[in-house]
Amino acid sequence: PVAHIARDPLDPRFDRDAVVTVLRHKHSEIKRQLLDQTVVSGVGNIYADEALWRAKLNGTRTAASLPRKRLAELLDAATEVMTEALGQGGTSFDSLYVNVNGESGYFERSLDAYGREGEPCRRCGAVMRREKFMNRSSFYCPKCQPRPRLRH
Numbered sequence: 040p041v042a043h044i045a046r047d048p049l050d051p052r053f054d055r056d057a058v059v060t061v062l063r064h065k066h067s068e069i070k071r072q073l074l075d076q077t078v079v080s081g082v083g084n085i086y087a088d089e090a091l092w093r094a095k096l097n098g099t100r101t102a103a104s105l106p107r108k109r110l111a112e113l114l115d116a117a118t119e120v121m122t123e124a125l126g127q128g129g130t131s132f133d134s135l136y137v138n139v140n141g142e143s144g145y146f147e148r149s150l151d152a153y154g155r156e157g158e159p160c161r162r163c164g165a166v167m168r169r170e171k172f173m174n175r176s177s178f179y180c181p182k183c184q185p186r187p188r189l190r191h
C-alpha cells in the first residue's frame with residue numbers, strides 16, 4: 040500500500056495542533072516538511088513559499104527548532120493561502136494549477152513570494168531572492184525571512 044497521506048489543511052477534520060506536534064519532531068527543513076504529503080497534504084511549492092512569506096519564516100529552518108506558536112502560524116498561513124486561491128479559482132494542488140494554466144494565471148498576480156525574484160518585498164521593500172530547493176525554486180525575502188545561522 041502507498042504511504043499514508045495526511046489531511047489537507049482545508050479538510051474540516053484537519054488537526055493543526057497534531058501536525059504541529061509532528062513537525063516538532065522533524066529534524067529537516069520546514070519547507071521540505073510542508074511539501075511532504077505524509078505530514079500535510081495539498082501544499083505544493085507555490086503555496087509553501089507563500090505561507091512561509093506570510094509567517095516570516097525561512098524554508099531552510101529546521102522544523103524541530105521552531106516554537107509551536109511559529110509552526111501553528113505557518114500552518115494557519117498555508118490554510119489562508121489555499122482558501123484564497125480556491126476563492127480565485129485556483130486548485131488545492133498548485134503544481135497542477137501551473138501545469139494547466141501556465142505561470143501567468145490570475146492567481147499569480149496575487150502572489151507575494153512565488154515568482155517575485157528581484158522585485159521588492161510587499162512588506163518591507165527588500166529585494167526578493169530565489170534559491171534552488173529540491174529541484175525547484177524557493178522565493179523569499181532575505182529581510183523578513185532570514186536564513187538560519189550555520190550550526191558550526
Ligand SMILES: [Zn+2]
Nearest residue numbers: 160163180183
Ligand atoms: Zn520583506
